[in-house]
Structure formats: structure tokens, C-alpha cells
Amino acid sequence: MRLLLFALFIVLISQQGLSAEPQNTATTKLCGVKEILPLPIIKLEIAVKELKDPVHITNAGDGSKRLFIVEQAGVVRILKDGKLLPVPFFDIKKKVKSGGEMGLLSIAFHPEFAENGRFFVNYTSPKGGLHTVVSEFQISKNPDIADKKSERVILTVGQPFTNHNGGQIAFGPDGYLYIGMGDGGSANDPHSHGQNLSTLLGAMLRIDVDKKGAGLEYGIPDDNPFTTRADARPEIWAYGLRNPWRFSFDPLTGVLYAGDVGQGDREEIDIVERGKNYGWNIMEGSICTPGVNPKCDMTGLTLPIADYGRDEGISVIGGYVYRGTDIPALCGSYIYGDWGSRRMWALHHTSPRVIENKLLLDTKFAISSFGVDEDYEVFVVDYSGSVYKIRQKQ
Numbered sequence: 001m002r003l004l005l006f007a008l009f010i011v012l013i014s015q016q017g018l019s020a021e022p023q024n025t026a027t028t029k030l031c032g033v034k035e036i037l038p039l040p041i042i043k044l045e046i047a048v049k050e051l052k053d054p055v056h057i058t059n060a061g062d063g064s065k066r067l068f069i070v071e072q073a074g075v076v077r078i079l080k081d082g083k084l085l086p087v088p089f090f091d092i093k094k095k096v097k098s099g100g101e102m103g104l105l106s107i108a109f110h111p112e113f114a115e116n117g118r119f120f121v122n123y124t125s126p127k128g129g130l131h132t133v134v135s136e137f138q139i140s141k142n143p144d145i146a147d148k149k150s151e152r153v154i155l156t157v158g159q160p161f162t163n164h165n166g167g168q169i170a171f172g173p174d175g176y177l178y179i180g181m182g183d184g185g186s187a188n189d190p191h192s193h194g195q196n197l198s199t200l201l202g203a204m205l206r207i208d209v210d211k212k213g214a215g216l217e218y219g220i221p222d223d224n225p226f227t228t229r230a231d232a233r234p235e236i237w238a239y240g241l242r243n244p245w246r247f248s249f250d251p252l253t254g255v256l257y258a259g260d261v262g263q264g265d266r267e268e269i270d271i272v273e274r275g276k277n278y279g280w281n282i283m284e285g286s287i288c289t290p291g292v293n294p295k296c297d298m299t300g301l302t303l304p305i306a307d308y309g310r311d312e313g314i315s316v317i318g319g320y321v322y323r324g325t326d327i328p329a330l331c332g333s334y335i336y337g338d339w340g341s342r343r344m345w346a347l348h349h350t351s352p353r354v355i356e357n358k359l360l361l362d363t364k365f366a367i368s369s370f371g372v373d374e375d376y377e378v379f380v381v382d383y384s385g386s387v388y389k390i391r392q393k394q
């Protein structure tokens with residue numbers, strides 16, 4: 001009976017999810033959750049090598065099936081029909097300060113990219129003081145090459161230190177651009193940016209790139225949580241984050257998962273929701289931040305759905321909920337990893353709890369990111385120069 005109720009619950013959740021608008025309209029195939037199957041044995045199949053410091057991979061959602069791979073120094077390469085195109089899609093090396101956690105860190109395509117050719121990047125710039133830049137660009141007449149002179153700077157955020165620059169930008173199912181901002185760097189958030197709503201640091205931002213507010217290159221969505229507070233930046237969607245290097249939306253349910261990199265003790269996975277405070281630097285994962293306060297008041301803080309200590313890894317790399325069709329047993333699992341321990345896990349969350357969180361694979365790779373193609377199959381980026389596709393081992 002309990003199992004039946006559980007199954008019914010999953011079906012209800014799944015149907016509720018179906019009403020959410022998929023992020024990528026070019027594809028209709030999305031696996032739904034029916035039952036949780038035993039985890040499959042997976043392998044990583046090489047998709048491309050000979051890349052230089054790759055940090056991100058995504059698709060344009062335009063039906064072209066191309067994969068776009070970001071190289072940290074400021075280049076975007078295209079993988080088309082299994083081949084790496086010799087001429088880069090994009091090259092802004094001259095504008096970018098790269099190295100450590102700095103560089104060209106991600107690319108996101110407008111939900112209507114197929115019609116308007118607009119895309120967005122997040123990079124670190126040294127010009128006039130270190131800062132994060134979120135800019136819009138356009139493709140050229142050749143769809144495999146961007147017009148690098150078309151830059152429209154959308155947003156800049158000063159960076160007091162070289163680390164914790166966040167890095168990810170992605171469009172939500174609501175059509176707004178989400179920007180993950182780190183706490184500005186150093187260690188233990190010396191300026192307390194995580195808990196400060198008057199700075200864009202240490203927060204998840206949400207903006208409308210199709211509108212322009214007064215004096216702004218973007219609009220503020222009406223339902224952002226802090227639009228009426230004089231002491232808060234209206235761009236903030238959620239806060240209390242340390243360094244949300246990678247985040248993604250479940251294309252079926254719209255749920256936003258983020259991997260927030262920890263300080264010295266805990267790596268965490270958060271489900272990021274409107275207006276919530278994810279704790280940093282009061283808390284590091286599920287504990288009071290050891291280097292800041294041995295005891296803490298957790299009132300009003302949202303805890304991670306999962307976290308792990310140094311026995312499992314050192315820097316969490318947020319991944320994707322698997323919605324592909326090649327590996328049915330992975331359907332609905334959030335696949336994430338760790339840069340240092342090189343492990344990958346599969347986590348199954350059905351609100352309000354985690355049902356499963358297990359080791360999926362011990363890899364040999366310095367995992368810098370995950371990404372999906374237009375069929376929602378998941379790829380793993382190895383910082384030493386390759387990208388692998390997750391496949392089921394027969």
C-alpha cells in the first residue's frame with residue numbers, strides 16, 4: 001500500500017511537472033519519473049578531445065544539435081556532427097582575465113536563439129578593476145561564428161578577490177536569465193557578502209534581458225522577491241551562497257539545482273527557490289561555519305538537500321537532472337560531481353526529501369562541469385581537455 005501511494009505520489013509530481021514549460025522547446029522527448037530503478041552501471045565515452053581548459057558545455061536549443069564548449073581563456077568551440085569545428089564560434093581572449101577561477105566561465109543561448117541569434121556570456125574582466133561581466137552577443141551571417149563586435153554589456157559586478165566569481169548563467173523555464181554570483185572571494189567571506197542583500201555578490205540573480213529598466217540594460221521581473229525593499233538589490237532571487245559555480249534547471253519540473261562550493265568542510269547541493277537564504281557564511285552546508293562561528297542560529301536559513309565532507313571531495317560541481325532517453329534507469333536523477341575527488345553521484349530528490357544519493361562513478365577526470373545536448377543526454381567536462389558522454393555500460 002505504501003509503495004502504491006508512493007508510486008501515485010510520483011505520478012502526481014510528474015504530471016504537475018509536465019505542466020511546467022520545458023526550457024528547451026526544440027525537443028519534446030523528456031523522460032518522466034515513473035519509478036526509481038536501481039542505478040545503472042555507466043561509462044564515459046569520449047565525445048571530443050584536444051580542448052584547452054574547458055569549463056562549460058551546453059547546446060543552443062535551436063534544433064542544430066550543436067554543442068558549444070567554453071574554454072576558460074575566452075574561446076567557445078563548436079562540436080557539430082561529432083567533429084570539433086576548426087574555427088572557434090567565439091573568441092574574446094583579449095577582453096578576459098583568465099586563470100584560477102577567472103575566465104570565460106559560461107555561455108547561455110536566448111530561449112528564442114533560433115529566431116534572434118542572441119546569446120550571453122559570463123567572463124572576468126581586468127579592465128578598471130577586476131569584475132564579472134555578463135554580456136550579450138549576436139551570431140554573424142555564418143551561424144557557426146559569432147559576431148564578437150556585437151557586445152552589449154548587460155551587467156557588471158566588482159570582484160574584490162580573484163576567487164569565487166560564480167560563473168554560471170542560464171535561462172530558466174520562465175525565460176529570465178539567472179546569474180550565479182560568488183561571495184567575492186578570499187576565505188570565509190570577510191566582507192559578509194553572503195548575508196548582505198545590498199550587494200549582488202553571494203546571490204542568485206534573476207533578470208529580464210528583453211527589457212530595460214531605468215538606467216539599466218535589463219529589466220527586473222515583477223515577482224523578484226526584494227523589489228520593494230530599500231536595503232536590497234532587486235536583481236536578487238536568492239542569497240546566502242558562497243560560490244554557486246554550476247547550476248541548472250530540471251527541464252521537466254523547472255526546479256533549480258545548484259552546487260555551492262564549500263570553504264574547508266562541506267560541499268552542498270541546494271534547491272534554489274525564490275527569496276530564500278542558503279546560509280553562507282553563517283553556515284557551511286549543514287553545519288555552522290567552523291572558521292566563523294562554532295555555534296549559530298539557523299532560524300530562517302534553508303539547508304542544502306545534500307552535503308558532503310572532505311572524505312568525499314573538495315569542490316562540488318553542480319550537474320543536471322537526467323531527462324534523456326538513452327539510460328531509463330537514470331531518469332530524474334540529478335547527476336553531479338567533485339573537481340578534486342573526481343567522483344560522480346546520482347541524487348534523486350522528490351520534494352521534500354532526497355530518496356537516493358549514491359556514487360555513480362569514480363572517474364580519472366578533473367570534472368569542471370556537466371552539460372546536456374538537445375536530447376538531454378549528459379556530458380562531463382574534463383578540465384584537462386576532453387568532454388565525455390555518459391553512457392550505460394552494456
Ligand SMILES: [Ca+2]
Pocket residue numbers: 240241260268278279280283284285303304
Ligand atoms: Ca548553504
